[in-house]
Amino acid sequence: MVNMASVPTASGKNGSVTMLDVAHHAGVAIGTVSNVLNRPDGVTPSIRDRVLASIDELGFVRNRAASKLAAGVSNTVGVVLADLANSYFTDMVRGAEQSASKAGKFVVIGNSDIDIAKQRSYLTFFDEEQVSGILVAPLGGVIPPEDGHIARQRPLVILDAARQTHAHCAVSTNNVAAGRIAAEHLLGLGRRRLVFAGGPIARSRALADRLQGAQDAVADVEGATLEHMSTDEVQVHDGRRVGALLAHRDADALPDGIVAAADLLALGIVQALTSSSSYRFPDDIALVACDDNRSAYDSIVPISTVDLPGQKMGSTGMRLLLEELADSAEHEHQHITLDPTLTARESTIGR
């Protein structure tokens, strides 16, 4: 603990202790204090310890604004987060933090809250803050053209990118593979009459890709069929509606396998079918979802799901950014596409 009463000097404007105070107290030059903080290995141990003791005794807090101004760089990476409530995005942040902390970088987050104006204001803010780089999962998967100058001035990596780009590094999820993996899992279990639930396809590239993947998988198997039941959104109540529709069908019109485009949708389907019919998962119908939200695990029937690689996406994006920072001359932008993976649970393989 710092004993404030014993602090001898505080030359800073706001009564704050400066490096100069520390230097005087330790009997060294100010540059030495800076070296102790930034390149401690190159300082004689006895002097280093003396400086460290003075820092402690005076309660010195470095001024990062001054550091950044003098050095022109910072060891901070800014992450623009699209939605605090969506675990796909918060997983990305977690992954990014993991990679960053290994490299001794700080990660600070700005929440754009699914608002393109806020997204821009945080991009600008981080730019003005002189961060060393930016990670962003932009709304719509693409940086708006008006914000392009930010990406040109400062290393920036796009997460969950919707398009190929040569302006910066990017990481994407292979949603076609997600749909294919889900359908192939059902087909591998012998299911042939499949339903793909989710929509609207026209408004979401990710959903359209998942449907495409499922169609591809079904096309590869003789006698297999895929019906698309579209929904307004992919929330629980949309799933309940799908489940209710299915519950009223004749047994021979019923699918034996369902790919749900999202976990909450799958949750609703399970709820509707278990409460309003005698159909059983997975005996009568096998169900696989996409996303791996916690809800899939917490469902009354734990739901098999295709995990979107949120955390991997964050760590990969941060790795690309760190590479760019380490070697900006030689650096060539890369676009990495990540494959999702299947987690099989009771809704397809029973217990």
Place this chain on the structure above:
Amino acid sequence: MVNMASVPTASGKNGSVTMLDVAHHAGVAIGTVSNVLNRPDGVTPSIRDRVLASIDELGFVRNRAASKLAAGVSNTVGVVLADLANSYFTDMVRGAEQSASKAGKFVVIGNSDIDIAKQRSYLTFFDEEQVSGILVAPLGGVIPPEDGHIARQRPLVILDAARQTHAHCAVSTNNVAAGRIAAEHLLGLGRRRLVFAGGPIARSRALADRLQGAQDAVADVEGATLEHMSTDEVQVHDGRRVGALLAHRDADALPDGIVAAADLLALGIVQALTSSSSYRFPDDIALVACDDNRSAYDSIVPISTVDLPGQKMGSTGMRLLLEELADSAEHEHQHITLDPTLTARESTIGR
């Protein structure tokens, strides 16, 4: 769009455009550029527009490191977030952002990820970054004594505070009231044989308070009883265990009302009782939970819940911080306790 080819000057170290470049381009003094950016109202409109045009044309990006160093302050508030995956905390951030944006402040987030060392490193980081203030929901509800010097140097407000303190402003949830409100709701519906599910009480002040509140409410009603069924944690599987225990009881030993200490716990109770018994919600058993996670709404039987005021806590905390910043001389620290509110759903009032 900025046409980079037309940029005439860039005197900054990294080829960046500085205020001086803007001043030259607009034919004014550098101080005038600063005024346009920081106090635009006091600048002659024609000159202001000329400066703004130059800023746009040159693609000038202000350097916040330099601003902070020269001014000694920033318009940024740092929020140390305990857990990105817990909606109680992310709600706080949302509330804080709402209050902050009205006041023109930027909010940046550091994720401590339920790690006391990371919590400290972000507190220190924000301190070093010269933020104008800090909002933190510290682990355990209290700032560790070792980190006390941070709170002494910089305005800081504690969210979800566990204790009264005179060192800074703080906001708390009234967990006793939460328990009381939940129990009173059940008692008001005529239920008399209540169960409080959740634990361990010894390790969580919040849970202990909720139990206390429920006990208080029951003590006020003649003939009402409360049984405490403790759990290891408050996850879905703990709830399933409670539900399984209840399902095996004789009908006359069964409660007619349950207060679940958390939403996931309630979710498990509903799942276990609907699948392994013929008991019905709310006819046989009425159930009310605490937290208002999304899961309560998404349950097969939508669960009544006592909302913890996460968003309100964030906005209130930010308001206290802004007051302290606006008038640090006259400021007196306050501790505000927020009452939770009940959201009644199918699990207690049917449909």
Place this chain on the structure above:
DNA sequence: CTGAAAGCGCTTACAG
């Protein structure tokens, strides 16, 4: 390895 000095890009009294 150490120490004195210039300079990073702003803000802010101060004089006009």
Place this chain on the structure above:
DNA sequence: CTGAAAGCGCTTACAG
């Protein structure tokens, strides 16, 4: 309202 100048607290060649 405008303009010239000092200074914010660091970092970093540079010379020793």
